[in-house]
Amino acid sequence: MLTFALGVLKRRIRSVHTDHRRIAKGAVIVSVFVFLGKGAGAFKEMAVAYRYGIGGTVDAYQLALTLVSWLPLTVIGELSILLVPLFVAMRDKKEEMAQFLAEIEGVCMLLGVVLTSLLLLSWPLLAHFTASNLSESTRTMCLYLLMGLAPVGVLSFTVCITAARLQAREKHINTLLESVPALVLLCLVLVVPRRDSLLPLMLGTSLGVAVQALLLRLCARNVDGQTARPRLSFRSPHWRKTLHSVSVLMVGGVIVSMITPVDQYFLAQVGDGAIATYGYAYRVLTLLIGIGALAISRAILPILSEMLAAKDATRARNTALKWSLVMLAIGALGAPIAYALAPWMVELLFQRGAFTADDARAVTLVFRTGLIQIPFAFAGFVVIQLFVSEARYRALTFIAVVSFVVKAGGNVLLAPLYGAQGVMLATGLMTAACFVCYLVFLKQPSGQPRAIAPHGASEE
Secondary structure, three states, rough: HHHHHHHHHHHHHOOOOOHHHHHHHHHHHHHHHHHHHHHHHHHHHHHHHHHHOOOOHHHHHHHHHHHHHHHHHHHHHHHHHHHHHHHHHHHHHHHHHHHHHHHHHHHHHHHHHHHHHHHHHHHHHHHHHHHHOOHHHHHHHHHHHHHOOOHHHHHHHHHHHHHHHHHOOOOHHHHHHHHHHHHHHHHHHOOOOOOOOOHHHHHHHHHHHHHHHHHHHHHHHHHHHHOOOOOOOOOOOOOOHHHHHEEEEEEEHHHHOOHHHHHHHHHHHHHHHHHHHHHHHHHHHHHHHHHHHHHHHHHHHHHHHHHHHHHHHHHHHHHHHHHHHHHHHHHHHHHHHHHHHHHHHHHHHOOOOOOOOHHHHHHHHHHHHHHHHHHHHHHHHHHHHHHHOOOOOOHHHHHHHHHHHHHHHHHHHHHHHHOOHHHHHHHHHHHHHHHHHHHHHHHOOOOOOOOOOOOOOOOO
16 A cells, blocks of 8 residues: 555656756755755854844844845845846857856946945934934944945845856855855854954954855856956946846835835834844744745746746746745745744754843744744745746836835834834734735736846836
């Protein structure tokens, strides 16, 4: 009987379409890499919690890191998902690829320098609006950290471009290399003897991102054979389409990117310690979200891009819908398990040194509140990849507006009542509302099959 059942299972697995097997294989590989990467991040958080606990130093570091990466990540978030379909289309066009890579590297490096400089120059204004409720010492530390973290804003663009090159070739080593900044920071936190020093946080983060960028560039060059020496020009024929697509997506991207500084603002109003508590809880959540949502989205995007490039939109939509429902079920099963294990996970990760049992209980409460978003995040990430590949930018912009309205409204209502828990609950409500919007738009025809085409494809 057992032999018969195993035989039936084996035949069913063999009968699964090649697309689904490729997606599953990619998702498993990415999940393993995410687990290893997030595991390194967890050890880093353990070291930071041991050294600094919950207090002004961690508040200053997380606020500074949010500010220095906010504008670059706003651009990168839209650029990365556009570059993967474009690089898929240019796999066999090495000369076009070389020209475009060199130009986009040069332009993005200049953009990173400009954005980071504007951030440092506008710090007095930012301090007034985002950190007015924090102590003077915390604001001073935040300024020092901003200057030390400045390279992150520049190098983030290089990391984005090289990661997209690898993802377009279905090589997911970029996910594993995301652990490099955490490992470097971990080493410096453990090595520097002074418990109140900002040097490990500044140097560890910036040096870690620099090492990550270098390793990614070496891996990408080995995969596609491109050296990508930066230069400032716009001669590539792909610029017009790319700039237009980015400009359309940036409307929604800017709206969504405002959510993080808005969260920081509401947490700062709660007082010292709230930003750190929320940050610790959110980092544990990102471990779970990364294993599921990040894995499936990075595995499925290049395959959906291939389907749409072959003008097979129906197969792409059916594939995305099936995997979205699968991920919704996986998230719904995983969230209760994570809820039950939450106290043990938080104590294991953080409770030592300056991080007390009371701190662990506070982080556990915020973490459990955030678990409401897990199923919807798992499923929503799949649909996002389809919408990007189909160039459904208006739909994505509308959903971004809904996200911000729900999130901001939730913060206004819930943060004064429940503090960091209220901010996290608002995030869960936002994720659920977004998924409902995704399902509504998924039932409607896309109108266009591709996000980016080498020679003048149209958009929604």
